Amino acid sequence: MTSSSTLSGCTSSRTMSSEARSATLIGTEVGYKVRKSADATQPRIDIDIRGVVVVLPEDAEIDPEELLRENAYWVLDKQDKYQTYREQAPDRRFEPGERFPYLGETHELVVEPRQKSEVVDGMIRLRRSAVAQSSVKRALENFYRREAREYLTDRADHHADEIGVEYGKIEIRNQRTKWGSCSTTGTLGFNWRLMMAPPEVIDYVVVHELTHLREQSHSPKFWSLIEQILPQYHESVKWLDQNSTKLIFDKSDL
Incomplete structure (x- = not known):
């Protein structure tokens, strides 16, 4: 069994649809999905901020709940970690004066007339017309x-x-x-x-x-x-x- 990572190996995207289920692990109910993958060579458990997914080779005869039980402590530890992430998620305001990171440093957000959005003098300067056509959030994401x-x-x-x-x-x-x-x-x-x-x-x-x-x-x-x-x-x-x-x-x- 392999576990999830924020960085992946060389894969393609051929997967079959997911199925939602739940299992009790050490007295804790855990919701999860099962996904069959044509590219998976061995079963694995992927866990991220959105939940738990058991990925199985498409021809595998494996009980996904048993796989979760075998790795129960690891699964619950990862779930606790991502719950902490959810609690620590920044509550960002998408408006001038807010500060956003860029290459590891925080920069004040400015909206002003200019030809393109860019970082100048330690500020993320968004093109006003781009903001007017969509929103600060969309213009910042596009930047x-x-x-x-x-x-x-x-x-x-x-x-x-x-x-x-x-x-x-x-x-x-x-x-x-x-x-x-x-x-x-x-x-x-x-x-x-x-x-x-x-x-x-x-x-x-x-x-x-x-x-x-x-x-x-x-x-x-x-x-x-x-x-x-x-x-x-x-x-x-x-x-x-x-x-x-x-x-x-x-x-x-x-």
Whole structure:
């Protein structure tokens, strides 16, 4: 059995529909879903801020509830962790004067006449016409998305040369808790919310996914390859584990 992670290995997206169920684990009722996946080679439990999913190979004859019971303490510990995340989620106001993180530093939000939204003089300056056409929230998200495509492409190109791999393309995605992914066709997927994280953390996510183009599993060799590129990568792993709530855009992410 493998467990979930905010970073994924090289996979494709062929899955079958989920089924909602519940199980009692050490006296605690836990709601979960079962999903059959054509790409899963072994059963796993995915847990994130939205809940518990047991992922099974499509031809597997495995009792998902038994799998949960075997990993009951781990499941309940992860659930407690994400409950804490929900409680710590920032209550952001989408209005001028509010402060939002950008590359790990907080910046005041300003709305003003300008040709494009950008960071200038320590402030996130949103184009007034973009706000008028939608909202502060939408204009800010679009700003992060545009910045993510440019920044992450630059970092991916840089680290791909270091690692000695070639990727297919980059997709900027709206996943709630997964920061990066790598498909079997070489497509790298990145969460636009990463633009709120420090640069070294973003580099770790990029290197993590690029390394999957050489090693699909999280084997000792995989981590050794990452360490060759980023000797201090453990600090970024720790940061993501302890500070993921800082990357929650707003309550709708929960």
